[in-house]
Amino acid sequence: MQGIVFDIKRFAVHDGPGIRTTIFLKGCPLSCWWCHNPEGIFPEIQYCTKTVRLGEKTFHEAEQVGKEYDLRQVLSEIEKEALFHEESGGGVTLSGGEPMMQFEFVLELLQELRSREIHTCLDTSGYFTLEKLQQVMPLVNLFLFDLKLLDDQKHLNYTGVSNRRILQNLETLIQSRCPVIIRYPLIPGINNGEKDLEALHARLDNRVKEIHFLPFHAISVGKWSRIGLEYKLKGLKPQPESSVTDIRDKFTQLGYKVSIGG
């Protein structure tokens, strides 16, 4: 069984509890304007050029984005960090892209991790069929579930898909009492308005206890151009820190456990 992975991040400390190894799987059904990992959108391996600097001199080098891994290779990368996982109460996070795009690979990987008693997080857009969700539910210790926009029209506009299936999957997770942390990016002028946030609370209604707000930063501009995609949020300024703090305080008052930046 092979998967296409575009990064394996060691000592990942923002993708769930403890010290984690995060596997970034290539391919995503969404194409969010603010995407931080645009190299994860296309499912196929891509080739582009990267710039390397040596003092004053610059070099242009071919770069391959994404690499085929068989299950064993991924597991051996994870094994390298096993002591760190164990010591810190960490584990493995599957991210992307949308990991569930490579469903067969993810399912098998999750089964292997379960059999080794390694804690698993699925960092997901929530955009996949109920049937697939039901298969991974017993194998995932914690869902890092992205919500972007509650307004379906806006969702379609900014991410390329409707949020109907996403919200249904979230309902299923809540009903089944699966551990979930909501990850909500704060994109100025797109989803950080009062109405957007009210809709978020209305939807969650304290049935999910923890929210991570991820403030927008324009750090991925270079990545977009490198893989030949147009970045539509050029010039967008990050939300001022004070208003991020306001949002944190507001949701804390509403009874959520809130953190900023994951």
Place this chain on the structure above:
Amino acid sequence: MNERVKKLREQSLNAVNKISVERALLVTEFYRSIEGKELPVPVQRARCLYHILDKKNICINPGELIVGERGPAPKATPTYPEISLHSLEDLRILNSRQKVSFKVDKDTTDAYVKTIIPFWKGKSNRDIIMRLLPQHWHDAYDAGIFTEFQEQRAPGHSVCGNKIYRLGMLDIIEQIKAQTAILKSETESVTDSQLAELEAMKIAAEAIIRFAQRHASCLKELAKAEKDQDRKNELLKMADVCQKVPAHAPENFHEALQYYWFVHLGVITELNPWDSYNPGRLDQHLYPFYKKGLEAGSLTKEGAVELLQCFWVKFNNHPAPPKVGVTALESNTYTDFALINLGGLTENGRDAVNELTYIILDVIEEMRLLQPSSMVQVSKQNPDAFVKRALKIIKTGFGQPSIFNTDAIIQELLRQGKSIQDARNGGASGCVETGAFGTESYILTGYFNLTKIFELTLHNGFDVRTGKQVGLNTGKVKEFNDFSTLMEAFEKQVRYFAGIKIEGNLIIEKQFAHNMPVPFLSLLVDDCIGNACDYNAGGARYNTSYIQGVGLGTLTDCLTAVKYHIYDKKKLGWENLCYALSENFVDFEDLRKDLIYNTPKYGNDDDYADDQAVQIFEIFSKAVEGIPTYRGGTFRINMLPTTSHVYFGSVTGATPDGRLEGQPLSEGISPVQGADRQGPSAVIKSASKFDHIRTGGTLLNQKFTPAFFSSEEALGKLCSLVRTYFRMDGHHIQFNVVSADTLRKAQKNPELYSDLIVRVAGYSDYFNDLGEDLQNEIIKRTEHESI
């Protein structure tokens, strides 16, 4: 801190480092007075110490509670002409050099011209050693293959055990007398030198009592003249303390600290041992006095903190004695490496963290001083709260405390043959050096430039810089058909140079054993009295001599680049590579780019590269480990650099890892600056692949921005990182917490950042006091910005 401590701290920070000629004059006066007299060497040395302590100026600073200065004023630093005589040129350099300078006034220069130079010229220990060492030693030393710690300073790395908290000097004198009587009754086996050594120890003990009593008298005089009633009472109380210790065993917290401080001054006045002297397990030694004082109502927590803070200031008043030449380059700092140990295990193997441990950590954070250095010993038995408390201080960014693995230290000591109790009473001193406190003489003898030896291997033993054939003829590399042939040639060169270094060490150890004993230090270290043998002659219970390997990361990357590009990929030939190196990569930028960016590197948990690190370690270890020393001990290795990686880099040409000529080597066991691209856990994995337990200390430096310590959760993850490294038997890790931007600003406007302290390698220093290349290196070190 209160007003008193604030003032003392300010005074210490503002004091100017200067040379005091007082000691040099007294020593010269003493040696003149015994000319023509037949005195055994140890007795000469003890009487010399007595003369200094009897005659030197007593300095009591306003407001202080712990008294005693090595010189006539804070930071007035003596010289040791019997060890190393400064020339007028040396004094001029010391006075004018940009970094780590010492003011030299006209009186000092005049005294050197008139008295000191004429008496000592050609007679100092350094002069004698340099005459005794063979030509091939000098050639290797000049080529920058190794340094020599004992050429300007005495053997050191001694740490105080708990003896002084149990026994007064009068008790120790009784022990000496009893031992003398026993020896005299065994007339057959006793030697004159044993009796002389015991006699010398007795004089040395009397010298420190005399010194304390002079302080007591002085304090009483000051009290008489003092108008402020509170201070008057304090001075009288301090006089009582000095009257009592070190003559008698201490009975309270104040007496314990003052006793140690007198002993510290005794050790660093007798000679200038490397890494001064060190109270070691301070929280363990002081806790019984703290507890007793609190229970009796004679001590408060605030009182204890104030005394500790006054004690801290004393260390900061005492910069390392001035070094010149190569020795200044290898340890370019005012820091004298007194490393306070906190936590760890008790003698019975239980969690040793106590209430005082946390109080001392508070003191470290609040004082924020360069000296003393501090570290936490972390055993699997110590609580996470202890580690997190230490991490919170590290976060404030002055490089203290560093973190050590008690369980590894104990294994290292046991392997060397120490008893389990002596091992548990041990720790680390200096930068990272393992030792059994109060029972061991473990001497660092010099840094060993592994990368330079590789460079010589590339040139069949020839040193391009000095134009001499200093190494063996091990063959032309272009004729090496495989990688293992190269490794064999390298191993031969390492063994050859280790042999030369050890040959020199034996000559130097012998010189110290016979001509430069330290009867005062010997009083403090078990079992010098019982053996009637000096610390420098093998009197201690355990004796070890270390050679410190430098450049592991750079050399691993060099060997890996050769293996990868020449032997495995076969895309590069030796002639091309050697030519590019000789040209310092000018017009070979593409090659250099591939060597830097497209080559496996140490520090990424990649066995392809890390295998070479393991091999280098084994080669170095085999070349040194187990060889007997002159003092009856054993040669061993450790892996740390202080600042020698900068000096060693400056004498090493361009290297196959893409490093340019003259650039610093990697430090300790850390990866080459910027070569670790997989994060700290991968660095830790790479660094754990060789056997730390077979060393006497390794140094791993990881630089983090403050963001890494931003929340309790983040601290917990760092704590886990440390714990994981220690599960894998890692010896030591230190975190440098500062942003590169801040450092760059500091480089541009040093005047605005004079308080900026950074961790260099095993110790912290003022950023402004570092040379520019070292500053650049610290800026360049990988910043793990990912959080």
